[in-house]
Amino acid sequence: xxxxxxxxxxxxxxxxxxxxxxxxxxxxxxxxxxxxxxxxxxxxxxxxxxxxxxxxxxxxxxxxxxxxxxxxxxxxxxxxxxxxxxxxxxxxxxxxxxxxxxxxxxxxxxxxxxxxxxxxxxxxxxxxxxxxxxxxxxxxxxxxxxxxxxxxxxxxxxxxxxxxxxxxxxxxxxxxxxxxxxxxxxxxxxxxxxxxxxxxxxxxxxxxxxxxxxxxxxxxx
Amino acid sequence: xxxxxxxxxxxxxxxxxxxxxxxxxxxxxxxxxxxxxxxxxxxxxxxxxxxxxxxxxxxxxxxxxxxxxxxxxxxxxxxxxxxxxxxxxxxxxxxxxxxxxxxxxxxxxxxxxxxxxxxxxxxxxxxxxxxxxxxxxxxxxxxxxxxxxxxxxxxxxxxxxxxxxxxxxxxxxxxxxxxxxxxxxxxxxxxxxxxxxxxxxxxxxxxxxxxxxxxxxxxxxxxxxxxxxxxxxxxxxxxxxxxxxxxxxxxxxxxxxxxxxxxxxxxxxxxxxxxxxxxxxxxxxxxxxxxxxxxxxxxxxxxxxxxxxxxxxxxxxxxxxxxxxxxxxxxxxxxxxxxxxxxxxxxxxxxxxxxxxxxxxxxxxxxxxxxxxxxxxxxxxxxxxxxxxxxxxxxxxxxxxxxxxxxxxxxxxxxxxxxxxxxxxxxxxxxxxxxxxxxxxxxxxxxxxxxxxxxxxxxxxxxxxxxxxxxxxxxxxxxxxxxxxxx
Numbered sequence: 093x094x095x096x097x098x099x100x101x102x103x104x105x106x107x108x109x110x111x112x113x114x115x116x117x118x119x120x121x122x123x124x125x126x127x128x129x130x131x132x133x134x135x136x137x138x139x140x141x142x143x144x145x146x147x148x149x150x151x152x153x154x155x156x157x158x159x160x161x162x163x164x165x166x167x168x169x170x171x172x173x174x175x176x177x178x179x180x181x182x183x184x185x186x187x188x189x190x191x192x193x194x195x196x197x198x199x200x201x202x203x204x205x206x207x208x209x210x211x212x213x214x215x216x217x218x219x220x221x222x223x224x225x226x227x228x229x230x231x232x233x234x235x236x237x238x239x240x241x242x243x244x245x246x247x248x249x250x251x252x253x254x255x256x257x258x259x260x261x262x263x264x265x266x267x268x269x270x271x272x273x274x275x276x277x278x279x280x281x282x283x284x285x286x287x288x289x290x291x292x293x294x295x296x297x298x299x300x301x302x303x304x305x306x307x308x309x310x311x312x313x
Numbered sequence: 314x315x316x317x318x319x320x321x322x323x324x325x326x327x328x329x330x331x332x333x334x335x336x337x338x339x340x341x342x343x344x345x346x347x348x349x350x351x352x353x354x355x356x357x358x359x360x361x362x363x364x365x366x367x368x369x370x371x372x373x374x375x376x377x378x379x380x381x382x383x384x385x386x387x388x389x390x391x392x393x394x395x396x397x398x399x400x401x402x403x404x405x406x407x408x409x410x411x412x413x414x415x416x417x418x419x420x421x422x423x424x425x426x427x428x429x430x431x432x433x434x435x436x437x438x439x440x441x442x443x444x445x446x447x448x449x450x451x452x453x454x455x456x457x458x459x460x461x462x463x464x465x466x467x468x469x470x471x472x473x474x475x476x477x478x479x480x481x482x483x484x485x486x487x488x489x490x491x492x493x494x495x496x497x498x499x500x501x502x503x504x505x506x507x508x509x510x511x512x513x514x515x516x517x518x519x520x521x522x523x524x525x526x527x528x529x530x531x532x533x534x535x536x537x538x539x540x541x542x543x544x545x546x547x548x549x550x551x552x553x554x555x556x557x558x559x560x561x562x563x564x565x566x567x568x569x570x571x572x573x574x575x576x577x578x579x580x581x582x583x584x585x586x587x588x589x590x591x592x593x594x595x596x597x598x599x600x601x602x603x604x605x606x607x608x609x610x611x612x613x614x615x616x617x618x619x620x621x622x623x624x625x626x627x628x629x630x631x632x633x634x635x636x637x638x639x640x641x642x643x644x645x646x647x648x649x650x651x652x653x654x655x656x657x658x659x660x661x662x663x664x665x666x667x668x669x670x671x672x673x674x675x676x677x678x679x680x681x682x683x684x685x686x687x688x689x690x691x692x693x694x695x696x697x698x699x700x701x702x703x704x705x706x707x708x709x710x711x712x713x714x715x716x717x718x719x720x721x722x723x724x725x726x727x728x729x730x731x732x733x734x735x736x737x738x739x740x741x742x743x744x745x746x747x748x749x750x751x752x753x754x755x756x757x758x759x760x761x762x763x764x765x766x767x768x769x770x771x772x773x774x775x776x777x778x779x780x781x782x783x784x785x786x787x788x789x790x791x792x793x794x795x796x797x798x799x800x
Binding site (some may be wrong): 103104107108110111113115119121122124128129130132133134135147148149152183191194195196197198199200202203204205206207208209211212213214215216217218219220221222223224225228229230231253254258262263264265266267268269270271272273274279287290291292293294295296297298299300301302 | 349352353356357359362364365366368369376420429430431432433434436437440441442443444445448456479501502503504505506507508509510547548549551552553555556559560564566570571572574575576577578580582588596647655656658659661664679723734735736737738739740743746
């Protein structure tokens, strides 16, 4: 392996140049794909929602709408479906109010370090349930938690639980009281509702089926 | 590890300081891991005093920080060896070390005693950012950038001044990318998909690209140092590894973009390139064993002696070759394709892979570098394993493998019951967590965590004492040889 190599396969110069070209090409491709992805994952606007334009990540005002998670024949998995208007904490939120609420919700999610127990979009700790579609979870939709917390709407039950999780144990592994205030709890629920409207390419798979499966029992026990 | 007496360069003495702090943080990481593992088995343990979220946060941050300390230490150690020069701004480098250590201490104390803050910007600035692995508050982020710039200046300017070996060229280029990527994780956005997109630029492009190249560079340096491997061969391997690691790892980033709101084309890109990611790990594995066998054969043919002049370091580097391939390669690959990952994403599978990959790919080689440092610091020509070195290798490796197997079983159960059968959700999650397979697996994980911790005690004890013991032995032998010659 002197400077004059017998074969290109044992030439350091050849491998060095190949490494540089491959790395450069991969980096350029990644940057190009990133530009395309940025365009697709930017948050939609309130006008999009009003005109029925589907965005992967809808505007904060999605909290003013009913959200469902339904099987899409063409895509072969479940997708969020944004339906009719519905009140959130008893009112419709303006674009500014909704944006401010989502901002506070995301800040609170980080400040309370939710991700080190829960997973969001499947990332985080594995000590507590995945929150990606928590807003659509059977637990909040079949009246269980409303009954336990004594609240009449899902969002109020969620906010109450977040403020005093230690009062409403559902499992030996309990969520601690993180000193979440009323304002923070409302914002957190808005954040969760917004996240449930994100198009996650069908993750978690068969999520909406869980209600049926659990009602019918499981052979897993 | 308690002396730096035989080191010629200030850069290498500074490296020993980094190794010492790294060892302390490694111990802290394992203690926090034990607390978190206990909480999986006994959920009321330290409830509302030191919750799982806090234990896990310190566990994963101590991991990242001890590795960065050991990496910086390893670079300061090899820098004068490779370039033939003292680090150019060594005074500034020393100052940066103390600033960084003080900052890390403050951050950890805040994590432990204040834990969480109100839902506004002040928490992000002063308590924690609540973003897995990147929890450090923003003031610390900025401080880390300044410290890393000082470190990088030392490496870059020294490289420019001194000998430009292939190993150092790769190191300088790799560190530039590694340091630059940290900036991608330093902003706040309300859009969680955007947040996760850039978060992965730091996490993935660190652990599956720049850190892997870093490991290849250390292995190349280590093989020359320990075995006297031929530089041309080692450097040619290194360039092939860089080609394959960056060629697969950069676009392999796509396997994190399946479910976070990003477009579907990432399915194909992520699947293809992450399936290629194990290939360079095979190459690294072959490379280490090839050089080891070749140099040993040469030595036996000429003098019959042992080629390895530092058996504990060589032991850890050999485990790195296996562990990187097994932990990052095999355990990573089997849940990397989207068809599988839709069920395994965010389950104990990820935890199993994470434990074996961080250990196999990074912890092992960094421990190897610490042994190299001890050898240099005590001026030992041929360092051999003590009983404690062997206990450390056996117990830590067995413990981590045991934790990985336990978590893999837990992962299987979670995938089959929670994901495939019940479709996810709150009740599905807790049904899976309550089944005997999960409970037993978490019990075994805790037991194996304790084994790992005992191994760490041996490791720390060995690193602190092996230098003094072996240099004394060498002195005695020289004394005896001189006496024999005189007689």
